[in-house]
Amino acid sequence: MDSRTSLPLLFDDKVSEGGGTQNNISQNNISQNNISQNNISQDKISETKTAELQKLALKVDACKKCLLCNDRKNAVLGEGAISPELLIVGEAPGFFEDQQKRPFVGRSGKLLDHLIETCLNMKREDLYIANVVKCRPKDNRTPTKIEINSCLVYLNKQVELLNPKLILTLGNTAFRALVDTDLGITKARNNLYSYRNITLVPTFHPSAALRGGKSVVDLMEVDFKKVRSILG
Numbered sequence: 001m002d003s004r005t006s007l008p009l010l011f012d013d014k015v016s017e018g019g020g021t022q023n024n025i026s027q028n029n030i031s032q033n034n035i036s037q038n039n040i041s042q043d044k045i046s047e048t049k050t051a052e053l054q055k056l057a058l059k060v061d062a063c064k065k066c067l068l069c070n071d072r073k074n075a076v077l078g079e080g081a082i083s084p085e086l087l088i089v090g091e092a093p094g095f096f097e098d099q100q101k102r103p104f105v106g107r108s109g110k111l112l113d114h115l116i117e118t119c120l121n122m123k124r125e126d127l128y129i130a131n132v133v134k135c136r137p138k139d140n141r142t143p144t145k146i147e148i149n150s151c152l153v154y155l156n157k158q159v160e161l162l163n164p165k166l167i168l169t170l171g172n173t174a175f176r177a178l179v180d181t182d183l184g185i186t187k188a189r190n191n192l193y194s195y196r197n198i199t200l201v202p203t204f205h206p207s208a209a210l211r212g213g214k215s216v217v218d219l220m221e222v223d224f225k226k227v228r229s230i231l232g
């Protein structure tokens with residue numbers, strides 16, 4: 001007999017003997033049992049998610065669905081926590097990301113890390129970071145609609161597996177890939193949106209802040225703090 005059926009029987013026996021202390025012990029056993037069962041199911045969910053993400057990484061590594069596969073050194077799926085509250089979505093890997101097979105590791109990544117730490121009070125490993133396109137467009141050009149549409153299936157699978165509470169998009173390309181609009185970030189950032197029933201907050205791409213200076217960084221800080229307050 002497994003422990004889920006034996007514990008309630010033990011509890012019933014002691015009720016008939018009028019043993020209050022024994023009842024408490026049995027109740028404690030039930031709570032302990034529920035905690036272990038929950039831990040086991042959480043472990044199982046984490047194992048499954050990790051395996052699914054690994055499978056997805058292999059698919060992306062082998063993907064030849066668009067011409068971006070010709071110039072990549074590495075496809076970059078993304079990285080981070082497997083059950084994050086926040087998913088950050090950028091445009092595409094750049095030179096350093098393509099070299100290191102990691103998202104946001106160049107100068108833009110340093111600014112992103114700074115905003116994550118100072119405005120979200122989080123570390124990059126507490127959330128998940130990905131791009132709408134997994135291979136680097138040559139000379140860091142903006143990916144085409146065809147490339148974005150070919151690649152979006154992978155981000156959609158990540159959204160399904162990670163099931164974040166909120167998505168933060170960086171820059172026009174990521175925002176317009178997930179929200180059907182022509183609005184630019186300057187106007188769009190005043191509102192909240194939704195992608196697959198998940199709240200979406202748009203902000204600038206860190207590279208725009210590196211070009212635009214403090215005024216853009218200030219606006220990004222406002223948006224990151226908005227994310228912090230929505231997450232609670």
Ligand code: SF4
Pocket residue numbers: 060063064065066067068069075133134135147150151
């Ligand atoms: S960008 Fe996406 S769709 Fe295109 S080859 Fe890379 S992984 Fe495949």
